[in-house]
Amino acid sequence: MKAMHMATSSISYFTTAFVLLLALEYLGLDQLVIGSTTSCARNRCRPVRANDTDLIQFALNLEYLETELFLNAALGRGLDYINPNLTLGGPPPIGAQKANLDPLVRSIIEEFGYQEVGHVRAIITRLGGFPRPQLDLSRENFARLMDAAVGYPLNPPFNIYASSINFLLGSYCIPHVGLNGYVGTIPNLTRPDNRRLVASLMGVEAGQDAVIRALLYKFAFLKVYPYELTVADFTNHISWLRNELGRCGNKDEGIIVPETLGAENRTWSNVLSADWESLTYARTQPEILRIVYATGNESWPGGFFPRGANGNIAMRFLKNNIIADQNNLQEATKH
Ligand SMILES: *[C@@H]1O[C@H](CO)[C@@H](O)[C@H](O)[C@H]1NC(C)=O
Ligand SMILES: *[C@@H]1O[C@H](CO)[C@@H](O)[C@H](O)[C@H]1NC(C)=O
C-alpha cells in the first residue's frame, strides 16, 4: 500500500518536473534561476542544529557513496575488498560494477576511490562512524536520475558504466554535492580541529569536482552517443535537477552557462560552478538528503539510499517520517 503510494507520488513528481522543465526551457535558463530562487522557503533551507560529531558523521554517507562508486568503477571491487573494517558491517552496495573507462579516466577514478577510503578512515578514526548505509549504484538507478534530469525516458536507457563520458556525467552528480555540504557545515562546527578536518576533506572534494568538470568541458559540445544531447546539455539538465530536488534555489550550474551565471558575468564557460562572487555554494544536510534520495524530501528515502542515509541527522528526518505515518494512521482510523 505504502509502496504503491510512493510509486505514484514519484511518477507525479517527475511529471510535474517534466512540465516545469518544458516551461523553463521555453522561458530560458535565466528565468529558471530567478524562479527557483524566489520559491525558496526559508525554514526549508535553514541548517540543522547538531553537535560536531553528528555534523561530520553525516558526511560519511556521501563518502561511502563516492568510495563505492569510484572503487568499483575503476577496479570492479569496493571497500569490502580494500578495507572491510571500514564498512562497520554495513551491506554491500547494489549494482556497483566496473565501468568501461579509458586508461586516463580509469587511473583518475582509481585514485579518487582510494582518496575516499582515506576520507572514510579519517572520519571514523577521529569521530567514530556508523555502518555503511545500503547504497544503490545500479545503472538502472542512474538511468532513472538521467531520465528525471532530461525530462523524458532516454532511449536506450542511460548506462553510466558504458563509457568514460557516461561515467563522468554520472559522477558529476556527486562530489559537487559533497563539497557544497562541507561548505555549509564548517560555520556550525565548534572545535577548530573539526573545522580543519572538514576544510581538508573539502579541498580534495573540490579537486575531484574540478577534474571531473574539466574532463567533461573538453567535450562540452560533443553529442553523448547515441543521444541528441551534448555533454554540456547533460550537465545543465543534471544541475537543474539537483536544484529542483534541493528546493533552495540555484546552487548548481552546468559547464556552459549564460554569461549572467559565468564568472563576473563575462564567461559562458563554467568549468567551476560557483556563485556571483565565485564563492562555492553551501548546502544544508536536508538539502543534500533531498538530492541524494532523489525525492526532493529529506524524510522520503530513495535514489542512492533506498533505505535512507545513516547517522543521527538523517535518522532524525526518517523518524519524523515514521511519526508522521503514525499520525496519519491515527487520523485515518478516527474516521
Ligand atoms: C550555522 O551557521 C550559519 C552560518 O554562519 C548560521 O546562519 C546558522 O544560524 C548556524 N546554525 C546553527 C544551527 O548553529
Ligand atoms: C552528539 O549528539 C548526539 C545526539 O544527536 C549524541 O548522541 C552524542 O552523544 C553527541 N556527541 C557529543 C560528542 O556530544
Ligand SMILES: *[C@@H]1O[C@H](CO)[C@@H](O)[C@H](O)[C@H]1NC(C)=O
Ligand atoms: C581490520 O581489523 C583487524 C582486527 O582489528 C586488523 O587485524 C586488521 O589489520 C584491520 N585491517 C585493516 C586493513 O585495517
Ligand SMILES: *[C@@H]1O[C@H](CO)[C@@H](O)[C@H](O)[C@H]1NC(C)=O
Ligand atoms: C551580473 O549581472 C547581474 C544581473 O544579471 C547583476 O545583478 C550582478 O551584479 C552582475 N555581477 C557583476 C559582478 O557584475
Ligand SMILES: *[C@@H]1O[C@H](CO)[C@@H](O)[C@H](O)[C@H]1NC(C)=O
Ligand atoms: C515527505 O515525505 C514524508 C514521508 O513520505 C511525508 O509524510 C511528507 O508529507 C513529505 N513532505 C513533503 C513536503 O512532501
